[in-house]
Amino acid sequence: MRNFYWYKDSPVFDWNKFEELDEMEREFTNPGRVFLEAHQEGETVGICGLRYRGKEAVLRRWEPAALEIANKRETEQALLRYGLNYLSKRGVGWVKILVKYPFHDRSVANNLLAIYRNAGFERYEPDGVDLIMRLDNAPDSMRDRANITIDPHLGMDSENLAKYVIRAYASTPEDKEIHGHDASVSDYDTALASFDSIRRGRLGPSPSEFWKVALIDNKPAGFIGAFIRESDFKPMTGILGPLGVFPEYRRLGIGLYLISELFKSLKDYGCEYTAVGTPAANKNAIAMYEKAGYELNCYLVHLEKVF
Numbered sequence: 499m500r501n502f503y504w505y506k507d508s509p510v511f512d513w514n515k516f517e518e519l520d521e522m523e524r525e526f527t528n529p530g531r532v533f534l535e536a537h538q539e540g541e542t543v544g545i546c547g548l549r550y551r552g553k554e555a556v557l558r559r560w561e562p563a564a565l566e567i568a569n570k571r572e573t574e575q576a577l578l579r580y581g582l583n584y585l586s587k588r589g590v591g592w593v594k595i596l597v598k599y600p601f602h603d604r605s606v607a608n609n610l611l612a613i614y615r616n617a618g619f620e621r622y623e624p625d626g627v628d629l630i631m632r633l634d635n636a637p638d639s640m641r642d643r644a645n646i647t648i649d650p651h652l653g654m655d656s657e658n659l660a661k662y663v664i665r666a667y668a669s670t671p672e673d674k675e676i677h678g679h680d681a682s683v684s685d686y687d688t689a690l691a692s693f694d695s696i697r698r699g700r701l702g703p704s705p706s707e708f709w710k711v712a713l714i715d716n717k718p719a720g721f722i723g724a725f726i727r728e729s730d731f732k733p734m735t736g737i738l739g740p741l742g743v744f745p746e747y748r749r750l751g752i753g754l755y756l757i758s759e760l761f762k763s764l765k766d767y768g769c770e771y772t773a774v775g776t777p778a779a780n781k782n783a784i785a786m787y788e789k790a791g792y793e794l795n796c797y798l799v800h801l802e803k804v805f
Contacts, residue, residue: 510630510735510771511598511796517731522547534581536564536573543568546577548584553591557581559598560610574613582617582803592804595619601627601794614801622802623679625778629792632771636761636791646712646719646755653709653721656697659740660690662711662721666742673745676780683740696739702726707763708736712752719747722756724764736764738774757790
């Protein structure tokens with residue numbers, strides 16, 4: 499698989515063979531896990547992994563994958579065709595795949611995207627981007643805002659956060675156009691469940707100091723949260739979760755201030771890196787993240803096939 503690792507310089511998004519093997523060994527005998535191999539003259543020349551549960555299935559990243567010696571395109575198409583047929587016979591109703599490729603090198607994913615398109619996959623939500631930064635490179639100047647204070651208690655209440663996220667992500671037509679597809683930031687009940695899940699540590703450690711609410715004149719103006727993605731193979735990375743500024747408080751530096759306050763907490767926790775994702779259409783947020791020191795790293799395409 500070493501030929502299919504697209505992130506050659508990212509210690510956060512790259513996968514090495516040891517991590518890949520560890521994941522496969524842990525999942526190999528689990529129900530709903532299928533690993534297909536294509537053989538030629540007794541040698542394995544292609545692979546494709548599937549996960550399914552009930553009506554939904556997902557494909558493993560970067561797969562199907564085949565070696566050039568095996569007629570790469572034909573082998574990959576055969577693996578995908580067999581896998582989809584296998585799932586259909588077991589009552590699966592739809593299959594999803596997240597194609598994540600280096601932001602400045604779409605060419606590495608062209609072949610895979612073409613195979614999915616030919617198999618009937620279509621986008622089911624807008625494209626996204628991931629950004630990354632080494633925390634040692636975080637600028638210090640963002641924190642010089644005397645009129646902003648941080649409340650460490652309001653962010654401890656998931657109901658508060660759910661109300662805040664709707665106000666920040668779904669209260670203007672422009673916001674709804676960008677985020678309306680994502681119920682976790684546009685629907686109160688879904689947002690509440692999402693916050694409860696993150697706060698319970700389902701995605702990784704999320705201590706109270708990672709959750710902050712910015713105040714102006716003692717009134718909430720924005721908020722931020724994060725969790726830690728743990729891995730035996732990657733440096734400790736803080737994932738910036740929800741970051742929102744209410745429409746009437748935008749362009750006052752609140753978002754950058756919250757980010758800088760979070761960076762301090764992430765460093766204190768021992769994180770080396772931080773990463774954040776957002777819709778590719780969210781140009782203002784991307785510009786803010788870049789001003790905070792993040793660099794664009796990945797482009798995300800969400801594909802789905804319905805049987």
